Structure formats: C-alpha cells, structure tokens
Amino acid sequence: MKKNKNTKDTATGEVSVLVASPGRGKLEGGRTSRRLEGIGEYYFSQKLREIDELNKQGKNIINLGIGSPDLPPHPDVIKTLQEESAKPNVHAYQSYKGSPVLRKAISDWYRKWYDVELNPDTEILPLIGSKEGIMHICMTYLDKGDEVLVPNPGYPTYRSAVKLAGGKCVDYNLKEKNNYEPDFNKLSKKKLGKVKLMFVNYPQMPTGQTPSKELFEKIVAFGKENNILVIHDNPYSFILNAEPMSLLSVEGAKEVVMELNSLSKSHNMAGWRVGMLCGAKERIDEVLRFKSNMDSGMFLPVQLAAAKALTLGKEWQDEVNSIYKARREKVFEMLDLQKCKYSRQQVGLFVWAKIPSTYKDGYELSDEILYNSNVFITPGGIFGDGGEKYIRVSLCGSIERFEEAKARIKNSKVKM
Numbered sequence: 001m002k003k004n005k006n007t008k009d010t011a012t013g014e015v016s017v018l019v020a021s022p023g024r025g026k027l028e029g030g031r032t033s034r035r036l037e038g039i040g041e042y043y044f045s046q047k048l049r050e051i052d053e054l055n056k057q058g059k060n061i062i063n064l065g066i067g068s069p070d071l072p073p074h075p076d077v078i079k080t081l082q083e084e085s086a087k088p089n090v091h092a093y094q095s096y097k098g099s100p101v102l103r104k105a106i107s108d109w110y111r112k113w114y115d116v117e118l119n120p121d122t123e124i125l126p127l128i129g130s131k132e133g134i135m136h137i138c139m140t141y142l143d144k145g146d147e148v149l150v151p152n153p154g155y156p157t158y159r160s161a162v163k164l165a166g167g168k169c170v171d172y173n174l175k176e177k178n179n180y181e182p183d184f185n186k187l188s189k190k191k192l193g194k195v196k197l198m199f200v201n202y203p204q205m206p207t208g209q210t211p212s213k214e215l216f217e218k219i220v221a222f223g224k225e226n227n228i229l230v231i232h233d234n235p236y237s238f239i240l241n242a243e244p245m246s247l248l249s250v251e252g253a254k255e256v257v258m259e260l261n262s263l264s265k266s267h268n269m270a271g272w273r274v275g276m277l278c279g280a281k282e283r284i285d286e287v288l289r290f291k292s293n294m295d296s297g298m299f300l301p302v303q304l305a306a307a308k309a310l311t312l313g314k315e316w317q318d319e320v321n322s323i324y325k326a327r328r329e330k331v332f333e334m335l336d337l338q339k340c341k342y343s344r345q346q347v348g349l350f351v352w353a354k355i356p357s358t359y360k361d362g363y364e365l366s367d368e369i370l371y372n373s374n375v376f377i378t379p380g381g382i383f384g385d386g387g388e389k390y391i392r393v394s395l396c397g398s399i400e401r402f403e404e405a406k407a408r409i410k411n412s413k414v415k416m
C-alpha cells in the first residue's frame with residue numbers, strides 16, 4: 001500500500017493530504033475507496049491540527065480563518081430550544097421532509113425577504129446544513145463523467161462533492177476585472193453537452209461580490225439555453241448586505257434553479273446544522289429520493305427553534321451587522337498594514353484582499369503571518385488557482401482579537 005503524502009492540486013491550488021489508494025490484496029485497515037482518490041482532507045481540518053500543535057507549544061494563535069459566527073443566536077431561539085426539548089414527546093425520529101412548522105417558516109421568510117413564493121409542502125426541503133445539500137444534489141444528478149461548472153475561486157466543497165459523486169469539474173473563472181461575474185460569452189463557446197449542473201454563489205464566497213438583478217437574469221437565461229440545472233448557494237445574503245436577493249426571484253427561475261440557503265451565518269447557528277433547499281416540486285422530490293436514504297429529519301426542537309429564528313426582524317439583522325461592520329474596519333486597517341488591496345463594497349463574513357506583488361502567492365503570505373505573528377489568515381489559493389494572489393480574513397472574532405492581530409502583525413518581522 002502506498003504511503004500518505006501531501007500534494008498540491010495544480011488546477012485548484014488546493015493542498016491535500018492524500019490517503020493511500022486501495023490495494024487489491026487482503027483487506028487492510030485504512031483501505032479507502034477509489035472514490036476518495038484525489039480527495040484530500042478538507043484544508044481547514046488539516047490546518048486546524050497544525051494550529052492546535054502551535055497552540056500546544058504556547059503560541060496562542062489568533063485564527064482569522066474560518067467563517068464560524070462567534071456571536072450567539074437570538075435569546076428567543078435558545079429559549080424555544082430549551083422549552084421544546086424539555087417536552088416528553090419531541091424525541092422521536094422526524095419526517096424526512098422536515099417539520100411543517102419549519103417549512104412554513106422558510107416559506108414565509110422567502111416571501112418576506114426575497115419576494116419569492118414557495119409552496120411549503122412541496123418546494124422546500126430542510127437540510128442538516130447546506131453543505132450536506134451540495135453532496136445530496138451531486139449524488140442525485142451526476143453519473144460518472146457528467147460535467148459540472150464550478151466557480152474559480154469558489155467554495156471548495158462544490159469541487160469535492162462533484163468528484164465524490166463521480167462527476168468532472170469544469171472551472172469557470174471569476175475575475176476581479178469582471179466584478180467576479182462569469183464570462184458568459186466565453187462559457188457559451190465551451191462544449192457544454194456533458195454539463196448537467198452549474199454551481200453559483202452570490203454574495204460570492206470568497207470574493208464578497210454582490211449580485212445584480214441583471215447578473216441573476218443572465219444566469220437563469222444561461223441555464224435555460226443550455227439545459228443546465230443551476231444550483232445557487234445563498235448563505236451570505238444577510239451579512240453586511242443591504243439587499244438580500246434570491247436567484248429564485250427571477251421570473252421562470254424554478255424551471256432551472258434550485259437554491260440552497262442556511263441559518264449558519266444569517267442567524268449565528270452554524271453548529272446547529274440547519275439549512276434548506278428550495279425549488280420546483282419535481283427537483284425537491286428527486287433530491288429527497290437520495291437524502292431520505294442517507295439521514296432522517298432533524299431533532300424537532302432544533303427545527304422549531306430554527307423556525308423561530310426565521311421570524312426575527314430587521315432590527316436583529318441590523319444589530320449583528322453593526323458588529324460585523326466595526327470588525328471589518330479593523331480588518332481593513334490590518335490589511336492596510338500588509339499593503340493588501342481590497343474593495344470596501346464587498347459583503348459577507350470575510351474580507352477578500354489582493355496580496356502585494358512581493359509575495360509569490362497567498363500561501364506564502366499566510367504562512368509568514370502564521371509563523372511570525374501567530375495569526376492565521378486563509379490563503380486564497382484554497383478556493384482555486386484564481387485565488388492564488390489573494391488572502392481571505394474572517395470577521396468571526398471580537399474587536400479586541402482584531403486589535404491584537406493588528407498589533408502582532410505591526411510588531412513582527414513580516415517583510416512587506
């Protein structure tokens with residue numbers, strides 16, 4: 001059996017720990033499926049181990065890498081969970097389609113914020129976080145060799161889910177000079193016959209680019225023209241963004257679009273694992289055929305508390321955003337120290353910034369900051385080679401942490 005080794009995927013720039021490929025001999029511990037060949041351990045799980053090690057050596061690393069909200073959910077959400085879970089009759093398996101209470105709350109939320117009508121009985125599927133939905137969609141629609149358009153830079157899970165399902169990723173590049181929008185002229189010239197799905201995500205992670213109505217219309221038109229099912233991943237529309245938008249709000253979108261959404265970022269509930277998939281009844285039924293074979297409905301009190309969260313008003317979103325806004329200013333100051341360039345218009349839970357040309361790539365700068373200043377910042381290359389000249393800073397930390405990170409960087413020997 002081959003040894004484990006570190007590799008760098010040249011297309012994505014993603015650093016992976018590749019686990020040994022399966023041998024044909026007798027069953028050995030750790031022998032993994034061919035499906036896992038080329039699939040690395042998720043970058044962060046590997047990096048967090050390294051950060052743990054550095055912390056054990058007493059380094060006290062400030063981790064500005066991961067977008068896991070540090071603020072709590074609204075107190076009424078916690079209260080609902082507490083009260084509901086104290087009841088004797090809420091502990092059984094739940095429906096695969098989720099509680100009608102949660103589906104109704106999602107439908108009301110989509111109408112209120114996005115002006116989109118969804119039938120709560122047929123057009124909504126609650127998920128255990130939107131990340132699992134990405135995998136379910138790939139397993140539902142992809143056969144070996146089917147192609148999928150994925151954004152570069154983009155959320156790495158699209159790429160790994162496609163590969164795990166046997167599909168092939170076809171990158172579409174998002175460039176700063178095009179406002180991180182797909183180049184549809186270029187895309188239309190590609191051979192698209194084998195493309196079944198396209199992942200899109202606006203506000204875009206990692207670039208923080210907001211969508212325009214025109215962009216959304218072009219995406220839907222592209223899906224229709226090319227008979228491609230478009231999966232819009234929409235977890236950041238409430239973070240620092242004045243105008244939450246759904247791709248499903250485009251006329252006729254349900255014919256070709258499914259949208260993933262999540263309470264992880266919008267309601268500070270990342271660990272609760274509550275997301276949703278919205279779209280035409282036929283599509284929801286198709287994904288449910290796969291999902292119902294994988295897991296069961298979420299714990300009912302979690303679903304009821306999530307329903308409560310979805311009724312929260314603008315005041316609450318504004319309060320959370322005022323905190324992120326103040327933090328973002330600190331991050332801008334920190335990036336100024338590093339001579340990075342960034343857009344002040346970007347939204348979402350991160351700041352995306354171009355590194356100075358004195359660095360080969362974001363990995364070099366990220367490592368230098370980690371080892372010299374004990375601050376971890378994500379290198380943009382993990383989102384695809386289009387992100388190699390960038391870094392991404394998470395807004396999930398207290399103002400004091402950002403002050404401290406800034407001071408450490410200022411006082412360290414980082415070259416710049």
Ligand SMILES: Cc1ncc(COP(=O)(O)O)c(C=O)c1O
Nearest residue numbers: 129130131155205233262264275
């Ligand atoms: C673009 C994007 N999509 C989906 C997710 C997954 O979110 P969830 O917690 O709902 O699984 C993330 C989380 O970081 C994300 O950045």
